Amino acid sequence: MKHRLRFAVGKLFRMALLLLGVSILTFALMTASPLDPLQTNVGQVALGSMSQEQVAKLEAYWGVGTPPVERYLGWLGDVLHGDFGTSLLYRQPVLEVVGQRLAGSLWLLLFAWIISGILGLVLGVTAGATRGRLPDRLIRGYCLLISSTPTFWLALLLLLIFSVWLGVLPIGLSVPIGADAASITLADRLQHAILPALTLSITGVANIALHTREKMVDVLNSDYALFARARGESELRIVLRHGLRNVALPAITLQFASISEIIGGSVVVEQVFTYPGLGQAAVTAGLGSDMPLLLGITVITAAIVFGGNLVADLLYGVVDPKIRRGAARE
């Protein structure tokens, strides 16, 4: 127990360091960005017609002129007090914006995460079990094709097929255009989420399936699989009795590691489908020099990814008898 506690504390400490690093990096990149916040957000023409005082006020609002270190430390101090600041573009508290956007993306992310996980596992196990034969070759071919296809291109392709040619699914957004909030049904929301989620799932599957296949092949080439054969177990029974058991641990790691890929992919996919989620907000904040919002989004998503890895590590402790029994004996 003591061992586990030490493990968790160490992890949390590393997480704090990581988040600090992520925020510094984001800040540095934004500061180095050639985009001038006033020109992009207010516009050249509007700026020209403003008085000196107005411009100075705007500069103060967008943080132009304040030394970067001072700005960063100011932001950090506020965050440590639980205040993520106010989004410059949305003029709302950052946490509120992130909360709304995350709620929009959550179903998308969750759906893609679960589908790609299950499908990836099934395809990977099947490919591994039939290594070298037709099903394996088809699955591997599919995975290689998908992983060498840019996500945005796949998104456009699906959009073209389902929305333009077949016309069965909406082109974009998360709700019908012009509908008022009260009349929007769950079915509407689902319909709008299908294509982006599908895109994310399709791309997510490849990585998980390929890695699961590798592991499955290793298991089936192992000494213990050979011994199982020597004891009269059929190939199918070996896959079920030994394969799944031994693929489970790496599958947990893969599944939680894929959170970062799904979130990363959602930035592109939400852009293509103009889906108002977290990914899209990140792009808006980045292009619009909305420093507090971008910092908030990167730090919070990094925390989610890190939290996923932490959960994977803890699950490992539950599933892997070496860790479970080892810890119990201490």
Added chain:
Amino acid sequence: MQPILEIQHMSIHFTQYAKGTRRRELPVIRDLSLKIEPGQVVAVVGASGSGKSLLAHGILHILPRNSHMEGRILYDGGDLTSKRAARLRGREIVLVPQGVTYLDPLMKVGEQVRGDDAAPDAKQRARKALARYGLAAGTEELYPFELSGGMARRVLIATAVTHEPRLIIADEPTPGLDAKAAGRILGHFRELAEGGAGVLPITHDLELALTIADQVAVFYAGQTIEVASAEDFASPATLRHPFTRALWRAMPEHGFQPIAGAQPYPGTQTAGCPFAGQCARSTPQCREAADLPLRPWQGGMVRCLNPQREE
């Protein structure tokens, strides 16, 4: 007595793809013959990498896919086809594997000894098998990583006796055990033979083989080069093949004289006697002989043009 297992001219080779698409046949076992009767212990002794494990896997028909086996295997008087082997393995024909890596690292010992057996008494059998080798009921709940070396060995033997086996193939039965523990393990195999099973220990350790075997088949470069009774090993004078004599002299109690040179690597040697490079008695004919059969000689078998043990 009817042999429980008879191997006639077994060959195993691998198909390898060297450099792109060029196919290459790599012979690992060539023309191996062996006979074992119920109640007998016939040890196969061969150097590391000489194809000992493959022999075991060949008998069970669980060779890797890129391999090919020729020759004839008779079990209990009938051809041991792959179909028949599939029915018998794990029950009548069992393998005691080389080490703990042959146990699933994530499965409890009890479940592994039981195997994939849904019979209502399977659990009872597994418990009895473990108890037979002095493993308490608590062992069932352990994972392989929690076993000591000696315990793991006994668990592996226990997997062999959940059903009544008639042929037991033991691949390297006592690696890494001290003399006392090794002696105990070998005693278990002897006991199984006394119970009427044929036991085929496969090892690189001649000394160890001699402590339990009735007969020893010496393996060199994938071939049986001599079959001798255990008594023949009392003195080098009663051994037939130059390699067997060299092995005898390499035993610790006979002076530990190393054998000069190395076994030819599989696939490198084409004609003649594979031992010619290391043999003091070799003649020009030895290097050219197209076919060097295993032939009866002085109560045993030998594959040599100039066998020793003259009368």
